Amino acid sequence: MLRFANSGLIACRGPLFARDDVISRDHWAEYEDDVTRLDAVITDIYINGTDPTLQVRASDGVNWTVELAGHARNREVGLEDANASPGDSVIVWGRQTHHFGETRIKALKIAILDRVFDLFPDQSPPA
Template identity: 45%
Template structure:
């Protein structure tokens, strides 16, 4: 993989695969967890797609999603989710206990399930 050797700059791959880091689970627990919440904000089209949600107990969570390509192949688009929608998340909690952060494996919105990491769900 080619890198840009510019002094004083961080080195990044010029042609990174679309799913770079998608399988990096080092910062997350091994056990799966589930969370029922309401979407408060969403950023599905950016470089790091995520949802902001509020759980029933009032706690706010960041839900880390997958690359845009992987979301589209799972059937998840911006039109299928909006603030105020109920969401059920299955995923892995951040190892940082002070962080309310989950990496999603599956989302269920309006009764429709989106398998973001089916290979992890099969193993989990």
Template identity: 30%
Template structure:
């Protein structure tokens, strides 16, 4: 019986950690995004490098402000994109996957500013 008294709390802890991680895993996957990629052109409204994902707010030609999620902080840094890469008013092109709910939200695979590519997920870039 003593072994069961030790094992049960460990099993309960493992179950709680697994269930608690489910929303986190869902957020970090691609299941919420469309499979087909979209190109968004506009101007930068703001840049945030805050975790869990850096984001850019982009205003398109119709005046809609989009939230563009970049890669995780390490991926974003590897792409060469930093907090100083873009600022309000800069022209930007974003290639990425739009939210399936058709909201103004997308996950970037590539950002283009001044002709410079910043590839967040180079392996996911679909051929033209």
């Protein structure tokens, strides 16, 4: 009689995902609690792309990825590609990712030139 080794998913007796994976599904779990202000210049724009982002360069020369809100929220506050151009100054108030070495920030509020977009009013930093 043939016997098969206990391997593969059938033999896996533990959980496939750690409990942390379920908990970290909270949208803000991968970001710091503190709000950071970032003064920068826009280098590239992907507001209407699949993942709305801005690429910016801070005054110290470090490149950052600024994650924006979803398409519906961006449209609701009036944020579109036409509002920004490479070379425009931008101020970002947001939460940095807590992953070591990543220069990524989730924008709560941004100011492009003289126009302010409050992306997450319930999470917004003080003025």
